[in-house]
Amino acid sequence: MSVEPALLAGEPAARPPKPGLPGRLARDGGIIFGALIILFMIVIGITAPWLGTKNPSEINPSFRNRVPGIEQTIRNDDGTARTFTYRMGTDSLGRDIYSRVIYGARVSLIIGITVAVISIAIGLFIGLIAGYLRWVDAVVMRLMDGLMAIPAILLAIALVSLFRAGVMSVIVAIIVPEVPRVVRLVRSIVLSVREEPYVEAAICAGTPTHLLLFRHVLPNTIPALIVQGTFICANAILLEAILSFLGIGIPPETPTWGNIMAEGRGLFRIYPHNIFFPGICLALTVLAVNVLGDGLRDKLDPKLARRV
Numbered sequence: 001m002s003v004e005p006a007l008l009a010g011e012p013a014a015r016p017p018k019p020g021l022p023g024r025l026a027r028d029g030g031i032i033f034g035a036l037i038i039l040f041m042i043v044i045g046i047t048a049p050w051l052g053t054k055n056p057s058e059i060n061p062s063f064r065n066r067v068p069g070i071e072q073t074i075r076n077d078d079g080t081a082r083t084f085t086y087r088m089g090t091d092s093l094g095r096d097i098y099s100r101v102i103y104g105a106r107v108s109l110i111i112g113i114t115v116a117v118i119s120i121a122i123g124l125f126i127g128l129i130a131g132y133l134r135w136v137d138a139v140v141m142r143l144m145d146g147l148m149a150i151p152a153i154l155l156a157i158a159l160v161s162l163f164r165a166g167v168m169s170v171i172v173a174i175i176v177p178e179v180p181r182v183v184r185l186v187r188s189i190v191l192s193v194r195e196e197p198y199v200e201a202a203i204c205a206g207t208p209t210h211l212l213l214f215r216h217v218l219p220n221t222i223p224a225l226i227v228q229g230t231f232i233c234a235n236a237i238l239l240e241a242i243l244s245f246l247g248i249g250i251p252p253e254t255p256t257w258g259n260i261m262a263e264g265r266g267l268f269r270i271y272p273h274n275i276f277f278p279g280i281c282l283a284l285t286v287l288a289v290n291v292l293g294d295g296l297r298d299k300l301d302p303k304l305a306r307r308v
Contacts, residue, residue, distance in 0.1 A: 031299070034292025041285050045106035052099040053084070056255040060094030065271045068097075089273045091263055100255040101278050107256045108237045108285065111167065115174045115236035116229045122175070123182025124225065128213050130183065131190025141187070144180035152177035156239055160248050170249050174236045185228055186221050193220045223300035230293030234286045241282055257282045 044051060063072055068089040088097040130140040147155070156173040163169035193199060199216050207215075243249030244258025245265075252259050257278040264274025 030291045031295035034288040034290075034295065037284060037288030038292065041105050041109060041281075041288075044102055045109045048102045048106050052096075052102045053087070054096040054099045056095065056100040056103045057253060058095060060090065062094065063090050064092055064094045065267065065274075066090045066094075067271075068273050088277045089271070091260070091274055092267060093263075097260065097274065097277055100260050101257070101281055103255040104257045104260060104278060105281065105285075107167070107250065107254065108240060108282070111171055111174070111240045112233040112237040112289075114171055115178060116233040118171075119175050119178040119182055119232050120225050120229050123179045124186050124218075124221065126179070127183040127186025127221075128190060128217065131187040132194060132209070132213060132217070137187070140183070144183050147177065147180045148184075150177070152235070153239065153242060156243060157246070157248060160243060165249065165251050167250060167254075170240055170243060173243070174239050178232050178235070182225070182228060182232075185224055189221050189224060190217055193217050227293050227297040227300060230289050230296065234289035234293070237282070237289070238286055 060072075063070070063086070066086055066089050068087060070086050070089065072084045072086070074084055086096055086098065088101060091097055091100075126140060126144075130137045152174075155177045156170075159173035159176055160169055163172070194217070199212070202212055202216055240249060240256065241258035241261070244256050245262045247262060249258060250256050252263065260278040261275045261282075264271065268275050
């Protein structure tokens with residue numbers, strides 16, 4: 001029987017190499033769960049015209065407030081008959097809830113992703129300047145503190161009331177309270193990175209400010225911004241649903257999860273399916289995005305990654 005020389009000499013056996021970042025991400029159950037649910041919702045939103053069984057705005061007064069699974073026999077022009085099944089029932093106007101929920105996923109995801117991308121882009125630009133230029137920092141951060149002092153939902157309601165109801169006005173109303181949070185995050189990273197020896201060496205070498213920011217400072221903000229983007233996306237989807245539920249967001253004729261629940265709240269005790277199905281989709285999507293953000297934070301944060 002042969003014995004390894006390293007063991008004879010009393011040297012410890014070599015540890016297997018730690019998996020890289022893709023491997024750590026693939027081994028995290030929360031990240032996999034969140035990514036799969038989000039991917040599923042994105043596929044539903046993209047394929048809504050093919051998955052939807054009826055026009056989401058088509059009104060059928062003879063089939064109002066029908067329970068899920070009810071069937072309707074429709075006569076064609078040639079005299080033949082076909083059976084149509086309402087998988088999630090109908091609302092108070094006889095519209096197919098299943099089709100409205102499918103199309104509502106598209107609107108909610110578009111708003112969530114758009115708000116996250118634009119908020120990060122604006123906040124990153126302002127945060128880099130405020131964190132690096134001290135004379136700008138005082139003015140910018142006092143403005144950001146003033147915006148953050150107002151609750152996000154109240155600020156969004158005030159902004160929506162100034163514009164015409166629609167998708168763009170809702171996006172703008174949600175972006176404004178989200179930008180200060182990104183600015184503060186980026187600024188805090190810049191303030192810590194600018195004190196690093198390699199940044200001071202680059203300054204002494206005469207590196208232009210724009211190159212210094214993009215080569216040395218910007219890469220350090222990317223992991224934190226990815227995580228922050230997921231939380232902004234989840235918050236934007238939830239805020240859109242709240243504004244639509246209150247009747248001040250997207251017009252009622254546009255199918256969104258908030259509009260569907262707003263229209264069914266009056267008959268919730270008698271016909272709970274009007275709120276149950278869009279509510280489940282909203283809760284599952286927000287939960288998946290938040291779980292994904294928590295998992296990415298644990299893997300991308302160097303301090304937390306050492307514990308894994």
